[in-house]
Amino acid sequence: MSLRTKPILLIEDNQTDKNNIECALETMQVKSQLVHSSNSNEALNYLRDQDSKKPWLILLGLNAQSPDGFDFLKAIKSDDNLKIIPIVIVAESHEDQKIVQGFEFGVSGYIVKPKDRSKIDNTIKTIMDYWTLSELPPSRG
Numbered sequence: 826m827s828l829r830t831k832p833i834l835l836i837e838d839n840q841t842d843k844n845n846i847e848c849a850l851e852t853m854q855v856k857s858q859l860v861h862s863s864n865s866n867e868a869l870n871y872l873r874d875q876d877s878k879k880p881w882l883i884l885l886g887l888n889a890q891s892p893d894g895f896d897f898l899k900a901i902k903s904d905d906n907l908k909i910i911p912i913v914i915v916a917e918s919h920e921d922q923k924i925v926q927g928f929e930f931g932v933s934g935y936i937v938k939p940k941d942r943s944k945i946d947n948t949i950k951t952i953m954d955y956w957t958l959s960e961l962p963p964s965r966g
Contacts, residue, residue, distance in 0.1 A: 830878075831857060831878055831879065831880060831881040832857055832858040832859065832860045832878055832880045832881075833850070833855070833857045833858070833859050833860070833880055833881065833882045833883075833884065834860045834862065834868060834871065834872070834880035834882070834883045834884070835847075835859055835860070835861050835862070835883075835884045835886070836861075836862045836863075836864070836865060836867075836868045836883065836884070836885050836886055836894075836897070837861065837862075837863070837884070837886035837915075838863050838864060838886060838888070839886065839888070842886060842915075842938060843861055843886075845942060845945045846859075846884065846915070846945070846949055847859055847861075848946075849945055849946045849948075849949035849950070850949060850953070852946055853946075853949070853950055853953060855953060857881070857882075858878075860877075860880065864893065865893045865894060865896065865897035865900075866893075868883075868897065869897065869900055869901075872901070872904075872907055873904075879906075879907070879910065880910060881910070881911075881956075881961060882910070882911050882912075882913070882956050883901075883910055883911070883912040883913070884912075884913055884915050884952075885897065885898075885912055885913065885914050885915065885932075886915055886916075886938075887914045887915070887916040887917070887923065887927075888916070888917045894914070895926060895927075895930060898912065898927070898930035898931065898932065899930060902930055902931040908931070909961075909962045911933040911934075911956060911959075911961065912931070912932045912933055913932065913933055913934040913935070913936060913952055913956075914927050914932050914934065914935045914936065915936050915938050916935060916936070916937055916938065917937070917938055918937060919937050923935075934952070936948060936952065
């Protein structure tokens with residue numbers, strides 16, 4: 826299945842950040858549908874729903890008020906049908922402990938969200954360029 830027919834899952838509780846990422850993807854004319862979940866429980870329900878299209882990439886918003894992001898990572902990485910989906914943490918700040926913890930749980934990348942709107946576009950473009958060039962394993966779910 827082509828990446829263009831599979832969605833990107835964005836887990837983000839900050840509406841401004843969600844809108845900025847959505848605008849960046851639209852500006853780049855990304856063909857993949859953006860599926861948004863405002864929290865990890867909602868995202869897990871989507872991923873476990875047999876009728877939902879599984880994403881080819883997950884962008885996981887992580888902030889100081891949301892410790893459940895690591896519980897989400899544990900759940901995804903322990904599920905044989907979901908664990909191969911690349912997950913990139915898009916965090917509010919650079920915190921060594923969270924970076925280490927994210928990679929211990931199997932994230933594919935950790936990016937700090939820029940505050941400047943134009944830099945957000947460049948950051949999302951870099952993420953998309955990398956992941957559209959990368960060879961991904963076939964989907965299991």
